[in-house]
Amino acid sequence: MTSNAPRAYELANIFKEEYKKRVIIGGMHASALPEEAIKYADQVVIGEAENIIVDLIEGNVKGKIVYSPPVEDLDTIPFPDYSILKTPCQVANLMTSRGCPFECIFCTTSRLFHPYRYRTPDNVIEELEMYKKMGFKYVNFEDDNFTANKNRAKEILRKMIDNDLVFGETFFFGRTDLARDEELLALLRDAHLNRVLIGIESLNQDSLDYIDKKQKIEDIEYCGEMLEKYKIRLIASIVLGIDYDTKEDIRKAVEFSKKINAYQLQPAILTPYPGTPLYEQLEKENRLLIKDWEYYDMMNVVFEPKNMTAWELEAEFFKAVNEFYSFSGAMKMFKIFGFEAGMRRLGLWIAGKFGKTFFKKKSKKEDGNIYNELYELSFES
Structure with a gap:
């Protein structure tokens, strides 16, 4: 990256x-x-x-x-050789596809891994069989959108269940449209793909249209309901700093994530990665503030937002973390998802507190750090 x-x-x-x-x-x-x-x-x-x-x-x-040129037949790519690792590993990562059929303006994946391609279900099952024999307890599906082709995803899940290739808690990336297929949801649950990161991005329809997300507010709301019904844990990803979003829109997305009992919140500051339409737009509009690539990590503001200063947007990032990862929220996780989830939330609550304090102190400290740079840029403007 x-x-x-x-x-x-x-x-x-x-x-x-x-x-x-x-x-x-x-x-x-x-x-x-x-x-x-x-x-x-x-x-x-x-x-x-x-x-x-x-x-x-x-x-x-x-x-x-x-x-x-892109690999036309992904089935020809050898499986990763985890046997050469010198450190213990309980989780195997696999990718059953490359790219994404959608093209959000900030996404690098749909540009590098174009066109969207996927492996056959039998090839995926062969890799999973290898991991079972190697003794892996968990797997993660690292596809950018595992459920993009729903029929293929369902075939993989059926084969996992039928061949006793169900692992422990399994992570995957998806979209809100998976909630419209209850057969798919049931198979995801039964195959233990029970933790999913979904890009909610914003609860402002103008913002969703601007980033070319191709989803509606009602899709997001319905997805939250259906994931809870099928006991699939949602990691809600929201984007902070979209041109049409205000501070109120950001806070609304955080509150919505709390309301639907999202397992985790992943706030991501809008980041203009080179090669994306977003980068081209902001460069053309002379809104890129920082060109030090180190800070292009979705946690630091590197451009001039439309509806707030750069420093205010950075502050909203820490506010989002602190609002979602609260002590009361951690207690709720203990009740809903159990001890491990509750302890993870407690740890994130503590980390969020330290992060917010660190941000405030560094903003006023003139030692060349990015928070002070954003503060000075915003103060000057």
Whole structure:
């Protein structure tokens, strides 16, 4: 990701200058800004590297910036070899698809992993069988939208249940539209895919339309009801700083997440990643305040919002965390989801308190930190 680019460049320089090693850089950020990445590498790969990596390593491809076409048949990609890990691991991560059929304006995935493709159910089951034999207790489905193709998702889930490939609590990413299919919800529950992150983003329809989310407010509300009915834990993801949202809209989304007993809240500050329509818009409008990629992590404001100052938006992030992760909310989690969920919420409540205090102190401390920079920029304006 973009926030890791400075560290990647630092490591690249170490390998090139100190160890005289050849360096190849790829990934989302490098694919969006290859001319920047090539300053730190011998070669840069744009796109998915599987089709070209062997030729690159063997020196058969001479170009400095190399485009690699997307993998057409994902079933041909080998499974990850967890046996080489030297540290204990109880969770296996798998991706059954690449990309997403939707194209939100802030999303990098639908740009790098285009077009949307998916593996066959039998290929997915084969990988899950391997993890069962290796003794894994948990798996995570890391697809950006596991339920995008509902019929395929249901076939995978049926095969998991029929072949005793049900693991412990299993995480996946989804969209609100999964709630319209009760057969799918029942299969998700029975296959223990009982923890899902869904992008609510905003409860302002103008904002949803602006980011091209292709969902309605009623979709969000209905999804909350149905997930609770089928006892699937919701991690509610909201985006802070959308052009049409005010402070009140942000707080409304937090309150809604509390009302539907969301398992967790993931507030994400709108971040203009290079290569996205959002980045192009904000750059054209001269609204990018900070170009230090380290801060492009969805927790720091790097642009000038429309309806508040940059510092005020940063403050709303910490307010959202503190409002949702309260002591009373933790006690509620103990009752609804049990001891482990309650303890996790307690820990997040404590972390939120420290984070808010840290933010306030650093905002006034003139030592070059980003919070003070945002404070000064907002004060000057």
